Amino acid sequence: MKxxxxxxxxxxxxxxxxxxxxxxxxxxWAFSQGEAKAIEQEKVTLYTDAKSNxxxxxxxxxxxxxxxxxxxxxxxxxxxxxxxxxxVASAETDPAKKRVYIDSLLxxxxxxxxxxxxxxxxxxxxxxxxxxxxxxxxxxxxxxxxLMDKAIELNGNxxxxxxxxxxMQSTKINKLKLKTLTDEQVLERYDKVMSIIDAKxxxxxxxxKPVDKLENMKGDVDKILLSMVTVNCDFVxxxxxxxxxxxxxDIGTAKKIFAFMLQDKCTxxxxxxxxxxxxxxxxxxxxxAKNLAIRYLxxxxxxxxxxxxxxxxxxxxxxxxxxxxxxxxxxxxxxNGNKPGAxxxxxxxxxxxxSKKEAYEKIGDLYxxxxxxxxxxxxxxxxxxxxxxxxxxxxxxxxxxxxxxxxDQFPSKEDIFLVNWSAGETQRVGCWINESVTIKTRD
Numbered sequence: 083m084k085x086x087x088x089x090x091x092x093x094x095x096x097x098x099x100x101x102x103x104x105x106x107x108x109x110x111w112a113f114s115q116g117e118a119k120a121i122e123q124e125k126v127t128l129y130t131d132a133k134s135n136x137x138x139x140x141x142x143x144x145x146x147x148x149x150x151x152x153x154x155x156x157x158x159x160x161x162x163x164x165x166x167x168x169x170v171a172s173a174e175t176d177p178a179k180k181r182v183y184i185d186s187l188l189x190x191x192x193x194x195x196x197x198x199x200x201x202x203x204x205x206x207x208x209x210x211x212x213x214x215x216x217x218x219x220x221x222x223x224x225x226x227x228x229l230m231d232k233a234i235e236l237n238g239n240x241x242x243x244x245x246x247x248x249x250m251q252s253t254k255i256n257k258l259k260l261k262t263l264t265d266e267q268v269l270e271r272y273d274k275v276m277s278i279i280d281a282k283x284x285x286x287x288x289x290x291k292p293v294d295k296l297e298n299m300k301g302d303v304d305k306i307l308l309s310m311v312t313v314n315c316d317f318v319x320x321x322x323x324x325x326x327x328x329x330x331x332d333i334g335t336a337k338k339i340f341a342f343m344l345q346d347k348c349t350x351x352x353x354x355x356x357x358x359x360x361x362x363x364x365x366x367x368x369x370x371a372k373n374l375a376i377r378y379l380x381x382x383x384x385x386x387x388x389x390x391x392x393x394x395x396x397x398x399x400x401x402x403x404x405x406x407x408x409x410x411x412x413x414x415x416x417x418n419g420n421k422p423g424a425x426x427x428x429x430x431x432x433x434x435x436x437s438k439k440e441a442y443e444k445i446g447d448l449y450x451x452x453x454x455x456x457x458x459x460x461x462x463x464x465x466x467x468x469x470x471x472x473x474x475x476x477x478x479x480x481x482x483x484x485x486x487x488x489x490d491q492f493p494s495k496e497d498i499f500l501v502n503w504s505a506g507e508t509q510r511v512g513c514w515i516n517e518s519v520t521i522k523t524r525d
Contacts, residue, residue: 107200110156113155114152124144126159129141129145138170149193164211170183171187208229212226218255223255223256223259230249231271239281246278250307254310314342314346318338318342322338326356333365336360349377359374368397368398368403371390375388375389375393401434402437405432408430409440413444421448421455424444428444429445443481446472446474455514461500463503466497467509468511469488491524494524495523495525505522
C-alpha cells in the first residue's frame with residue numbers, strides 16, 4: 083500500500099511538471115473558486131497538521147493532490163513538501179522506497195522552478211539535497227557534481243554557505259573515485275569556491291558581521307583540494323604561474339601562489355615574490371608585509387626589508403607581533419652599523435612585550451661586538467667591561483652558552499688589580515654603551 087502511494091505520488095508530480103515562461107513566484111495564495119477552494123483548503127489543513135505532528139508519510143497524499151491539482155497554489159507547498167520528503171527519505175530503511183522518496187524530493191524542486199520560478203536559489207537547495215543523498219552513490223556522482231556546478235553558476239556570490247564545502251567534496255569524489263576530472267578542472271572549481279568565500283567575507287566585514295566561520299571554511303576547502311591534488315611548487319609554476327603572468331592584477335591567483343609556495347617552502351622562487359608584491363600593492367596585511375620583509379632581509383635588501391617591517395609594525399595586531407617587528411628592525415640597524423639605534427629598538431621590543439628575551443640576547447651581541455669600537459687600549463680592565471655588559475644581557479636572556487662565551491673575555495684579577503678595582507664594585511662602561519656594570523673576573 084505504502085509503495086503504491088509513493089508510485090502514485092511520483093506519477094502525480096510528473097503529471098503537473100510543465101514549464102512556463104513567466105512566474106508569479108507563488109507568493110500569494112491562489113485558491114480556486116467555488117467548491118474546489120474548500121477542497122484545497124482541506125488538503126492544506128490535512129498535510130500541514132500531519133507535518134506538525136511529525137507524521138510525514140500521512141502528509142504525502144494531500145500534498146500530492148495539491149501539487150497535481152493546483153501547482154501554483156503557493157510556494158509553501160514546495161517548501162514544506164521538500165521538508166516532508168527529506169524527513170521521509172531520511173527515515174526510510176527500504177533502499178528501493180528510499181530512492182523513490184529521494185527522487186521525489188529532487189523533483190519537488192524542479193516543480194517549484196517550473197511553476198513558481200526562483201531558479202537560482204531553488205537549484206541551490208536541490209543541489210544540497212542531491213549531495214546529501216547521492217554524492218557518493220554509485221552512478222549518481224557525476225549527476226550531483228553537474229547539479230552543483232549549475233547551482234554555483236546560477237548563484238555566484240549568493241550561493242548558500244552550506245553548499246561550498248559539499249561542492250568541493252563532490253569534486254573530490256569525481257576526481258578520485260571516477261577519475262573524470264583533470265587537475266585543471268579541479269582547480270577551476272576551487273577558484274570559484276574561494277572567490278565566493280572571499281566575496282562573502284568582504285560583505286560580512288562591511289556589515290560588521292563575524293567572519294570566523296567563513297575563514298574556517300577556506301581552511302576546509304584548502305584541505306579538500308590538497309587531498310586530491312598535489313599542490314606543490316611545480317604544480318603552482320605549471321598551473322598558476324602562466325595565469326598570473328597573463329594577468330598580474332588577478333589578486334585571487336596571486337594569493338594562491340603566495341599561500342601554496344609558502345606552504346611548500348619555495349619562497350626563494352621569483353614567482354612567489356612577484357605574487358606577494360602584487361598582493362601587497364592592493365592589500366595591506368600584517369602577515370604579508372612580515373613575510374615579504376623577511377624575504378628581502380634574507381636577500382640582504384635591507385632598505386626594502388626595513389620599509390616593509392615598518393609597515394608590518396603599524397599593522398601588527400598584538401604587542402607580541404609589534405615586539406617581533408622591532409627586533410627585526412633592530413637587526414637591520416645593527417647590520418647598518420647603527421648599534422645605538424639597534425639597542426633602542428630592542429628596548430622598545432621589550433617594553434612592548436617583556437617575554438621577548440631574545441631582545442636581551444641581541445643587545446648582548448651588540449655589546450660583545452663593540453670591543454674594537456670602544457677599546458681605548460689604555461688599560462685592559464676598562465676595555466673589557468663591554469664583555470661584562472654583554473654577560474649581563476645574556477644572563478637576562480637566559481643564554482648560558484653566550485654567558486660562558488662572554489665570561490671568557492672578562493678582565494682578569496691582575497687586570498683589575500692594576501687599576502685598583504675590586505670584584506663586586508660598579509664601573510661605568512663608556513663609548514656608546516654608557517651603562518654601569520658590576521666588576522667580575524674570568525679567573
